[in-house]
Amino acid sequence: MTKTGKPPVHKNQHSGIFIAALFSWITALLIMTTGMSWAEEVQVTASVDKRELTLEDSVNLSIRIEGTQSASQPEPPRLPDFTVRSRGSSSSFQIINGKKSSSITYNFILLPRKTGTFTIDPSTVEVDGKKYQTAPITLVVREPSAVLGTSRDVFAEMVISNLKPYVQEQVTATLRIYHRVEIRNLKVGTDFPGFREEKLKGPVQNTRIVNGVRYLTYELPTALFPLRPGKVEIPATVIELDQVDRSRNGRPQDRFDPFGQGSIFNNFGRLEHKILRTKAVTLNVQPLPEINRPESFSNLVGEFSISSQLSREEVEVGDTATLTITVSGRGNIQDLSLPSPDWGESLKVYQDQAEYHPINGGLSVSGEKIHTYALVPLKEGELKIPPISLSYFDPTQRNYVFAETLPLALKALPGKSDPDLKVIGPGTLNAAGESDTVRKVGEDILPIHTGPEVFDNHILSLSAVLWITLGLMIPAGLFMVYAWAYNHRQRLKHDIAFSRSHGAHKQALKQLEALPLNSNQRDFVRALSLILREYIGNILNVQGSAITSSEVKDKLLKGNFSPEDVQDTQKLLEKFETLQYASAETSSPEVLIQESRNLLDRLEKKS
Amino acid sequence: MTGTQLKLKVMLFLGMTALWSGTVFGESSSQITQANQLYNQNQFQEAVELYEQALAEGKTNGHLYFNLGNAYFRTGNLARAVLNYAKAQNLLPRDEDVEANLEYAVRQTEDQLDGRKAHLLESVLFWTRDFNLKEHTRALLWLNLAFWVTMAVWLHIKTQASRSARNILLGLLILALMSTGFRGYLESRQNFGVVLPKTIDIHSGWNTDSTTLFQLHQGALVSVSQEKEQWSEIELPDGKKGWTQNSSLAR
Known part of the structure; x- marks a missing residue:
């Protein structure tokens, strides 16, 4: 059975039609959208997700602009009592029962800074040159305890190890975040004006009991060194986090079940944004006593020890020995700097950069500082x-x-060489105190390059340019030939119409040659007619043997053949029919074959 | 002319070209070997002559320019040494010997100036100077081959991986084409020169009556931005510009 209709494999054609359809669809949609945009009425509204909140909460402010998607970014109102953050925008477009609606929503998050009743002033939005305003919104911000009344799920405090430190004495400030529900996305913004700060190892996770309630804690310790005497305030630290509220999913869970937090069944929950604030703490920093203060004192505060070591006890004049002085202990050791020693003219001293090695762990800063000479x-x-x-x-x-x-x-010991040649700069000592490099005493150009292989021409000769051109063209040419052959083969395999028309002429000529000339006229012309109709059927991808001479006209005209060709084809087929059924008419077989061949050649040229 | 005749003529032409190249390069190589021997025997002036002869016969090689630079340095001709080291660096962009000798030679000059200026396009095609034209061409040919092979593979296996490989190679091929063309352009125009006389005046215009803006000394390596009536406009790294006669600059 011959399969007719659309060939199955035309991926490129399909994708082309798809892209064209998609493009048309998008264009139509755009035209429709722009054409209808002015027909909609513009409305601007502002809304908040809550009107009463505590200092620990945040408010989502949404400014929705309906009736357009091309509005400018709204000017948020001035809110000095809140921290305002943009949360991006979202837009929507709907056509329901032919009615179009579009909107764009700009989202902001407001973080209160203090308690009280506040009014969010109207926001202004400009659409097509016209200004729209939202209605004002009133918010009430309260202290956290005033609303909750009971013990809280999450809170924070700043613990100071010593409220009366000396200047430069280390104080440990530990920020503790207590929680009995799951928290995520923790952000901490600490600020310690009036102190030099050093991060200590952390955060540490712990468990603490407060008023009989068990809390998990995150503890972030920081070492602080007061810079001046007097009252110094550590301001309130603001902590932002998301509190996971699983109860709203209808799945009550044990808040202390450590396994529940990792379970995939409990991994969903509503996130509630929280802002925690610690209380500000004031330290009374004491000045260092004036009495007994040594002249060499350089603000080093803590507990320290000092030791020294020579890399060798004997050294030749001009050679180098290394003196290592190590200061170790607890306190502001990073501020330590030993003066450059002067031990007379018999000894030249080069001071290297000091190295600081902190000792991690615990709630105090300790380490050692190594000075090398x-x-x-x-x-x-x-x-x-x-x-x-x-x-x-x-x-x-x-x-x-x-x-x-x-x-x-x-x-x-007595030297063997000029001491100047072995003099080295700081930073060039190895562990044994030996010098790695010797000062350069002379400089010259590097020698010539030899060896015949290095003297090939470095520019491209004419022959090289020709070869390069061929090297660029040949792969491309080979690919094109290969791609043509591949596509042709694929088409023959999958495109039935192409496959039939491709070999039709050759097949028809072969059949003409094979016709027995001495057979009776009726059978001869029937075979000739069949060959010609099958050929036409093959080039037009229709059932050829069933075509009548009158149908040929319509089919060939649809196939873009010239009226002359169509007429000649019809005439020849009619002639075959006459010869077949009217025994009185005769014609030479050679003439009939030649006429058929001529017609086949003409049709093949046009097909 | 039939197709066969044309093919034969092309093959004959290529063969002759190859033969001619071999003969010329063979002669040049023996000259260079001889020049190297003279250099090693401290006959620097004779070595200079032979190196120059090899260059005049069409040899273009970075090592040859380097050796010539060394020979000029030994004869005390610092300006020519700097010029040939700079030319060597153009052909051997990653050769540390060339870089060291050029730097050393420039340090011996009074101005200690290496004022060669990078082309604006080099800020985008920043790797162009790191490879010479031959290396660029080699990379281009390999990428071209790889691209068309990938295209043939993609014809059969239309997966995301083959599509990505095809696109990446196409991007690389376009970059290689651009950088090879750009490198060819850079090599075709030498936009630097070296001051030959002990001291030259740099003028505000292309005649001696114009104001003298500043002076340069022998061996200063400068960037040449344009030429006019036997005068060249030079440009220094600090933006100073001025004109000097072509005869004062070795290029």
Whole structure:
């Protein structure tokens, strides 16, 4: 059975039609949208999700503009008592029963700064040059406890380790966030004006009981170093978080069940945005005592120890030994800087950058600071390195303390070379105190390049340009030939009309040649007629054997053949019919075959 | 002319070209070897002559320019040394020896100036100078081959992966085409020159009557922005511009 109709594989055609249809659809939609936009009435409204709230809550303010999607961004009202954040916009477009409605909604989140009754002034929106205003909204903000009355699910406090520290004495400020419901998206904005701050290891998770209620806590410790004496306030810290409210999903759960939080069945819940504030804390910072203050004191406060070490005891004149001084302890050790020592003309000293190694853990800042000096003896003999002293204020003893290293000695042996050549700069010492590099004493150009292989031409010769052109064209040409052959094969395989018309001429000529000339005229012309009709059927992708001479006219005309060709074809087929049924008429078989062949050639050229 | 005749003529032409190239390069190579030997025997002036001869015969090679730069440096001709190192760097953009010698030679000059200016397009096609034209062309040919092979694969296997590979390779091919063309353009125009006399005056216009704006000294490597009536306009990195006679600049 011959399958007729649309060929099954025409992916590109299909996708082309689809894209054209989609494009037309979008264009029609756009025309319709723009054509109808002015027909809608513009309305601007402002709404909030709550009118009464606490300092811990936030309000969602939505400004909805109906009747257009091309409004300018609304000017939010001035709200000095709130922090305003944009939450983006959303738009909608609907056609219900032929009636079009479109809107755009701008969302803002308002975070209250203080309690009281506030009015959100009208917002202004401009649409097509005309200004629209929303109605004012009144909000009431209360203290958290005033609304809740009972113990809260989430709250925070700032715990200060010492309210009367000395200047530069370390104080630990720990922000504790208590919660007995699940919280997410925690944002903390700490600010400690008047202090130098250092982050301590954290956050730490803990469990604490407050008024008989068990809470989970996040604790974020920070080490603070007061910079000046007097009353210094740590302002309220604002914490933002999302509180997960699972009860609204109708799934009550045990708030202390640690496994419930990870379960996929409990992983959904409404998020409620919360703002927590700690209370401001005032510290009374004491000045460091003037009595017994040593001259060398440089604001070091805490508990420290000092030690020194020489990399070698004997060194040649001009060579280098390394002196390492380590100060370790607890306090503002990062502020420590030892003065550059001056040990006379017999010893040249180069100070390296000090290294600080903090010791993590606990609620205090501790670590060690290592100072490295490169010592280059300039004279022979026993060189004395005097003790290096350190003075600091110990807050626990409330007094100044002295610490010093032991005296050291370096034996300078006679040198073998010019000391200047081995002089090195800071930062070039290895662990053993040896120098890694020697100062450059001369410079010259690098030698010539040799070897015949490196002297190939570096520019492109004419032949190279020709080869490059071929190299660019050949793959493209090969691909085109391959793609044509591939597409042709695919078409023959899947496009029945193409496949039939492709071999029709060849097949018809073959059949003509195979016709027996000596057979009787009736059978001969019937076969000739069949060959011609099958050929026409193949090129037009119709059932050829069933076509009559009168049908041929319509079919060929639809197939864009010329009227002359159509007429000749019809005439020849009619002639075959006459010869077939009127025995009186005769014609030479060779002439009939030649006429058929001529007609087939003409039709093949046009098909 | 039949198709076969045409093919034969093209093949003959290519063969002759290859043969000619081989002969020329063969002669040049022996000259360069000889020049290298002379250099190593401290006969720097003789080495300069042979290197220059190889260049005059059509040899264009970064190592040759480098060796010539060295030979000029040894003869005390600092300006020519700087010029040839700069030319060598154009052909051997990643060669550290060339960079070191150019830097050292520039440091020996009075102005210590390397005022070569990057083309505006280099801020976009920033990798262009890092490869010479031959390297760019090689990359282009490989990418071209890879692209058409991917196209053939995509014809058979129309998956997201083959489509992505095709698009990526097409993007790379376009970039390679642009950078190869740009590199060819950069190599075809040498927009720098080196001051030859001990001191030259830089004028506000292209005649000696115009005001002298500033002076440059032997070996200063400057950017040439345009030429007019035997005069060249030079531009310094700090934006100073002025004119000098072509004869004062080695290019």
